[in-house]
Amino acid sequence: MRLCRSTRLPRCNAPFSAEIKKPTDAIIRILRACVCGSDLWWYRGIAKRESGTTVGHEAIGIVEEVGSDVVAVHPGDFVIAPFTHGCGKCAACRAGFDGSCLEPTEGPNGGYQGEYLRFEHANWALVKIPGKTEDYTDAQLNNFLTLADVMATGYHSAASAEVKEGDTVAVIGDGAVGLCGVIGARLCGAKRIIFMSHHEDRAKLGREFGATDIVSERGDDAIKKVMGLTNGVGVDAVQECVGAVSAIEQAGKIARPGAVIGRVGVPQTEPSSKTLFWKNIGLRGGIANVTTYDKNILLEAVLDGEINPGKVFTKRFDLDHIQEAYEAMDKREAIKSLVIVADK
Amino acid sequence: MRLCRSTRLPRCNAPFSAEIKKPTDAIIRILRACVCGSDLWWYRGIAKRESGTTVGHEAIGIVEEVGSDVVAVHPGDFVIAPFTHGCGKCAACRAGFDGSCLEPTEGPNGGYQGEYLRFEHANWALVKIPGKTEDYTDAQLNNFLTLADVMATGYHSAASAEVKEGDTVAVIGDGAVGLCGVIGARLCGAKRIIFMSHHEDRAKLGREFGATDIVSERGDDAIKKVMGLTNGVGVDAVQECVGAVSAIEQAGKIARPGAVIGRVGVPQTEPSSKTLFWKNIGLRGGIANVTTYDKNILLEAVLDGEINPGKVFTKRFDLDHIQEAYEAMDKREAIKSLVIVADK
Numbered sequence: 001m002r003l004c005r006s007t008r009l010p011r012c013n014a015p016f017s018a019e020i021k022k023p024t025d026a027i028i029r030i031l032r033a034c035v036c037g038s039d040l041w042w043y044r045g046i047a048k049r050e051s052g053t054t055v056g057h058e059a060i061g062i063v064e065e066v067g068s069d070v071v072a073v074h075p076g077d078f079v080i081a082p083f084t085h086g087c088g089k090c091a092a093c094r095a096g097f098d099g100s101c102l103e104p105t106e107g108p109n110g111g112y113q114g115e116y117l118r119f120e121h122a123n124w125a126l127v128k129i130p131g132k133t134e135d136y137t138d139a140q141l142n143n144f145l146t147l148a149d150v151m152a153t154g155y156h157s158a159a160s161a162e163v164k165e166g167d168t169v170a171v172i173g174d175g176a177v178g179l180c181g182v183i184g185a186r187l188c189g190a191k192r193i194i195f196m197s198h199h200e201d202r203a204k205l206g207r208e209f210g211a212t213d214i215v216s217e218r219g220d221d222a223i224k225k226v227m228g229l230t231n232g233v234g235v236d237a238v239q240e241c242v243g244a245v246s247a248i249e250q251a252g253k254i255a256r257p258g259a260v261i262g263r264v265g266v267p268q269t270e271p272s273s274k275t276l277f278w279k280n281i282g283l284r285g286g287i288a289n290v291t292t293y294d295k296n297i298l299l300e301a302v303l304d305g306e307i308n309p310g311k312v313f314t315k316r317f318d319l320d321h322i323q324e325a326y327e328a329m330d331k332r333e334a335i336k337s338l339v340i341v342a343d344k
Numbered sequence: 345m346r347l348c349r350s351t352r353l354p355r356c357n358a359p360f361s362a363e364i365k366k367p368t369d370a371i372i373r374i375l376r377a378c379v380c381g382s383d384l385w386w387y388r389g390i391a392k393r394e395s396g397t398t399v400g401h402e403a404i405g406i407v408e409e410v411g412s413d414v415v416a417v418h419p420g421d422f423v424i425a426p427f428t429h430g431c432g433k434c435a436a437c438r439a440g441f442d443g444s445c446l447e448p449t450e451g452p453n454g455g456y457q458g459e460y461l462r463f464e465h466a467n468w469a470l471v472k473i474p475g476k477t478e479d480y481t482d483a484q485l486n487n488f489l490t491l492a493d494v495m496a497t498g499y500h501s502a503a504s505a506e507v508k509e510g511d512t513v514a515v516i517g518d519g520a521v522g523l524c525g526v527i528g529a530r531l532c533g534a535k536r537i538i539f540m541s542h543h544e545d546r547a548k549l550g551r552e553f554g555a556t557d558i559v560s561e562r563g564d565d566a567i568k569k570v571m572g573l574t575n576g577v578g579v580d581a582v583q584e585c586v587g588a589v590s591a592i593e594q595a596g597k598i599a600r601p602g603a604v605i606g607r608v609g610v611p612q613t614e615p616s617s618k619t620l621f622w623k624n625i626g627l628r629g630g631i632a633n634v635t636t637y638d639k640n641i642l643l644e645a646v647l648d649g650e651i652n653p654g655k656v657f658t659k660r661f662d663l664d665h666i667q668e669a670y671e672a673m674d675k676r677e678a679i680k681s682l683v684i685v686a687d688k
Contacts, residue, residue, distance in 0.1 A: 090577075091575075091577040091578075091600055091601070092577075092600065092601035092602060092624075095580075095600065095601070095602045096602065097601040097602035097624050099601075099624055100601030100602065100622065100623050100624045101601075102577070102601065160624075160626070231435075233434075233435040233436075233446070234435075236439075256435055256436065256439065257435070257436035257439070257441045257443075257444030257445075257446065258436060258439045258440065258441035258444065260626075260628070263621070266618075266621065267618055267621050274610075274611055276627070276630070277607070277610065277611050277629065277630045277631075278444065278630060278631065279444050279630065280436075280441050280443055280444045280504075280628075280629065280630035280631065280633075281630070282504070282604075282626060282627065282628035282629075283620070283626065283627045283628075284604070284624075284626035284627075284628075285621065285624065285626075286620070286621045286622060286623065286624035286625070287621075287622065287624065289624075
């Protein structure tokens with residue numbers, strides 16, 4: 001039993017116990033964690049979450065202990081702890097869709113914003129980072145941290161939208177996921193990336209990440225602007241990184257016939273299927289295939305210095321100031337809040 | 345002005361005039377036409393259709409006259425007259441989505457069940473058949489006729505579902521489109537084709553077209569059967585050839601995570617987007633890209649004798665018995681009704 005501090009709901013001083021329960025588990029000692037836009041749902045009271053629940057779902061850390069079946073990682077290994085827990089063996093994982101792994105996990109759902117984490121399906125789902133933490137700069141550590149969710153989710157929006165070499169794409173949503181979606185579009189070969197952003201700081205970072213055009217208008221004006229930028233035709237692919245009613249509707253209106261909308265925001269509404277039908281517009285996406293993307297493309301892109309998604313962390317906190325980390329995101333004072341749990 | 349008989353709603357003896365109105369028009373003298381499942385919507389009073397409207401949207405025939413801008417076909421040419429009228433030049437057509445061509449047509453919508461037809465965007469949308477009608481057998485003429493809609497639409501369900509080499513797919517809907525969907529799945533390389541059919545004659549034809557498994561159960565029993573056939577995983581791709589509420593829901597339930605549903609039935613309902621999201625299931629499809637498919641793959645497959653979609657015509661009529669042609673389909677006495685308009 002390893003008693004530790006873990007952010008719980010409501011804030012709870014009782015220590016949390018992270019322990020191996022199954023032979024496929026590992027215990028991770030967390031170095032860095034962060035707050036996700038989706039954490040704001042329960043923070044704001046929009047989504048329900050039980051009292052006492054541990055929270056957070058993105059972290060990097062050191063493997064502390066492994067279950068008897070875990071052979072791919074060992075104590076002392078430096079790892080990315082994805083929010084997904086693909087088993088690596090089921091039909092979904094084999095098809096590259098570990099975000100929809102068919103093997104159940106038992107929870108607790110969360111616990112990454114803490115000192116220790118019980119991580120399920122550790123054998124396949126954990127992503128090993130070569131070397132030691134000391135080998136990397138602060139900026140590189142932040143890059144790795146985004147591979148636990150936000151960069152993989154941004155990439156999923158591009159992959160789901162079937163973005164290909166030379167495409168003109170639109171990215172809806174200028175949160176950390178949308179920003180990483182811009183990076184994803186670039187990795188998939190998009191030539192022109194229209195980034196829908198209403199905030200100057202995010203638009204600036206979007207440009208740095210590869211956006212070629214910024215659309216700061218809202219609603220119908222934004223649609224007109226995109227249509228104007230594409231000779232009245234619409235874009236080849238839309239990355240929908242919000243999930244709100246307005247975003248889904250906007251996506252359908254700016255997509256050219258035959259385009260695919262890649263969505264990664266949990267949908268608040270059903271898109272108008274008939275509108276999509278008449279324009280032959282596709283709708284794909286869901287929970288990101290974090291481990292698959294990390295192992296296939298993203299970790300290498302970070303190690304090569306090709307992408308720098310860690311720039312989405314614009315404020316940093318420690319576990320003692322976790323409340324402030326949430327507040328900064330809630331008030332849009334931070335694009336994404338970093339939480340330093342341990343130095344090494 | 346070319347006064348002719350054309351099936352009109354309600355049956356109307358007044359002659360119809362087919363004439364060139366735009367330089368991109370052609371007049372087609374119809375040889376064979378047919379009745380589509382979608383024609384039954386207005387026949388049954390489910391969809392509204394104005395009195396006096398000409399009907400039918402599938403035919404093969406001979407080019408009688410062309411507008412001044414038409415250079416790709418000439419009077420005397422033997423052609424397929426697709427129900428779509430892709431201009432061949434807009435962004436949608438260039439992307440291969442001529443089913444959602446951005447250039448308007450002015451109508452009338454229909455008129456293929458008649459002696460002469462005004463065909464818009466004739467330069468690109470018409471599909472030239474090599475040689476003369478006399479070069480072909482009765483069965484081959486029927487194969488060509490399916491390329492005006494039903495075979496291209498069936499193929500669209502497979503292409504939209506992104507069926508690829510070695511896939512296990514399910515085809516929902518055992519009408520003529522679903523049957524052609526089985527052929528489409530085979531052309532896309534599917535290894536296993538599960539055909540959902542409740543009618544023995546259609547199931548038999550489905551097997552002949554390439555189906556490897558028949559599921560004759562309905563509702564939840566059908567879902568259980570498909571899951572049983574796929575080790576509880578679901579299929580790699582679903583071709584939804586109905587459009588009804590139950591079909592769309594069934595599609596989502598039998599698809600494995602990451603699968604794509606290719607739909608060609610005009611949707612009567614919105615699929616549950618959230619269900620699709622959590623399983624990373626995609627939804628694509630719409631109006632078939634008839635001319636693109638005909639020119640790229642289908643005409644050659646028919647000419648090579650690789651496919652025989654014309655077998656969906658199980659009863660034949662002439663223009664004087666058009667009412668019976670509709671009745672045979674309405675009563676499910678015919679899979680699809682052929683209408684012989686002229687011998688040559």
